Amino acid sequence: MRRNVPLFICLIAAVTLAGVSSLIYEVLWIRQLGFALGSTAVATSIMLTAFLGGLAIGSMIMGKYADALVNPFSSLVVVEILAAMTGLASIPALAYAGRAYVLITTATGLTGFWAMILRSLFALIIMAIPAIMFGMTFPLATVIGTRLIGGQTAAGTVSAASSFGSAIGALVCGLWLEPTIGIFASAQVAAILNLCAAFLVAIAGFCFRRRTESTNSRILHGK
């Protein structure tokens, strides 16, 4: 297990980057939702519900399969790439949703409770999809970490890396990215971080497979 430590560090770096990215998106969604659908307490709660709900759903879905996956590395690579794509798309999608919401409410005369439901649906659908991807990261990374260095240390370290990444994401986005380069450019940075995470996991997966294959080969040839 000790020789897998560099690969585990690679994984932890990827989880941290994914944590940074997810909190950048959370901060940006709060802003974008305020612009597109209003800054009411209901709107903010919808955002938080979509974000956290997406994380929970993603975690539950992947939790069912993660332990049985032959190659969780490639699954995590795919999840990170999808997170980059859906996360980046969510920013203009929210702006379009705002416009669609205005068109529908003005055409149908929808107001009050039903207008709020419509607003919520738009926001939930758009934000929940990338949030589900973020949620899938956690169980996959825990399983990979367990295969690399063993369960107890892996689970806690993945959790710590994810939290530290989230802290960095909230600070970097709130204090520097969004004020300096705006919402969409910040989302592009977040997407790049997801792709970097995918790249790191891919490298770790490649090295792990090579190492496993060579070990198996040595065992097979009785060396």
Next chain:
Amino acid sequence: MKTRLLLIAYALSGTAALIYELSWMRELSAMLGATAYAGGIMLGAFMTGLGLGALIGTIITGNVKRPLMLASRVELAIAVLSIVAFLGIRYLPGYYFNWMRSTGASNPSSFLALQFATCFLVMALPTTAMGMTYPLIMRAVGRDSSIGSLSAKLYAVNTVGAIIGSLIATFSFLPLVGVKGSLVIAAILSVLVAILLRSLTTPRLDVLALFKTPEILVAGITLIILIAIPARADSPLGLGQAFYYLSAQDFERAAAGRTTLFDQEGLYSRVQVIKDSDGTRRLYNGALDEGTDNDFDRVTTAMIAAVPAFSVENTGEALVVGLGTGFTSETYFDLGFEQTTTVEINPQVLPASSFFLDQDFAGSDRWTVVVDDARAFILTSPDLYDCISSEPSWPWSSGVAALFTEEFMMAAKTRLKPEGVYCQWLPNYLLRSEDVEMMYKTMRQVYDRVDVWAINFSNVKNAELLLVGFNDRNSVDQEIIKKRLDDLIDTGQFNNEFIVTDCITPYSEVLRLEAALADSAVPINTDDHSTLEYRVFWNFVRRALDPLAWESSQR
């Protein structure tokens, strides 16, 4: 059964965490200013604590013999340490205010570092304890063969608990029982989680035996202390007050002679109406001074209605963005508008405004208040208006920035009648010349004609600006509008010694603003890049904390 109980306990832990977080953030945002910066800092401090806890938990788990017992004690520790956090948010604002005044103006990085340090000081201990729970539980029940499934279940139930916590804290606990009450509820939940985890350490459930443990005594004492710490009764001391007071002691001296006329915790913030020793009434929204009833302030609130009102030929319908003290809406009413609609996002501001308004106006059917986000209302309302006056809160406040962008101005334009006008208030005392250029350029993207008016006081010229955008560029000439305003002021209708003909004049630097239109270095304030919000914030900090440097930079 035990797994189910563990999942329930961990879900409740998530619920408690979000109640703590939202309660702390409400008080801290009053202290730090409800800005986008503060939002990032508070979230960052909270997550840093969780990360530290997870790291410590991971390091110590290897040597722990009874991890579930320790997890139970950690949950109890969260309740105990929430006392430290509560004491922090209760007594730290004065110290923070003085630190900020003495060190904050030096540079933006140290100002933000001080904000982070303050948040972390409040949250560090309980959030670190929160972060420790997960690795301890994983140590107790995790098996390598099913670790993905278990970690996913724990993560999911904790997150669902967090959703519930955020919803009940926002819509129920904070408005109904306030910050202190919410923290007590969260502490009770933490104690409950500790009991549930403790019960899982015994072969069979024995609730009565749990009450004989020393932890119950600790829990009881914790709750008694939390209840005994008094909640804040006076108006909050925060960044907004840096404009008016040199130190926390200054603020306390002023507060000593005040009486509270209205005090209500709401969905967004605590709204208060305070009466100063000289009889002036002040409206507070969080720690922000949103307006007073003194004649000085009423110059601006009156002109925000009078200028657009005299820029049109009809006195039909007017829309006011932001209620505040309500004087702008009342001015439209006094000027004879058939219908005035005011959009206000915070429901608690409506009852508070009754302490400022004339009863004939407040009870009139010619005035309607809509409680909604102004942007959402303007985008979806089918009504058209002769005048729209936008006087939201400070532009650096989170959420308010959306009411100063090009997209908002465009949306407002669609709600104007063919000869209607849109009036944008700008706090020029917080703007540098390049900021005014940016806002003029932004407004000119939407309107072909923009009149710029300066609000002057005897000691300050151009203190505030009004940008009036015309749907029809050939509408009433600015000179004629000025003549109409002078005639109105001469009648003495405003009954205000500060409202004289010189208090409202055409802005003298329009040529400079026009020249800036062609300057590609002058940005436009958009949804995607809401530059004004951040610029005004730093201007506010510099002006409040180092007024001499600000004055010299303005020259």
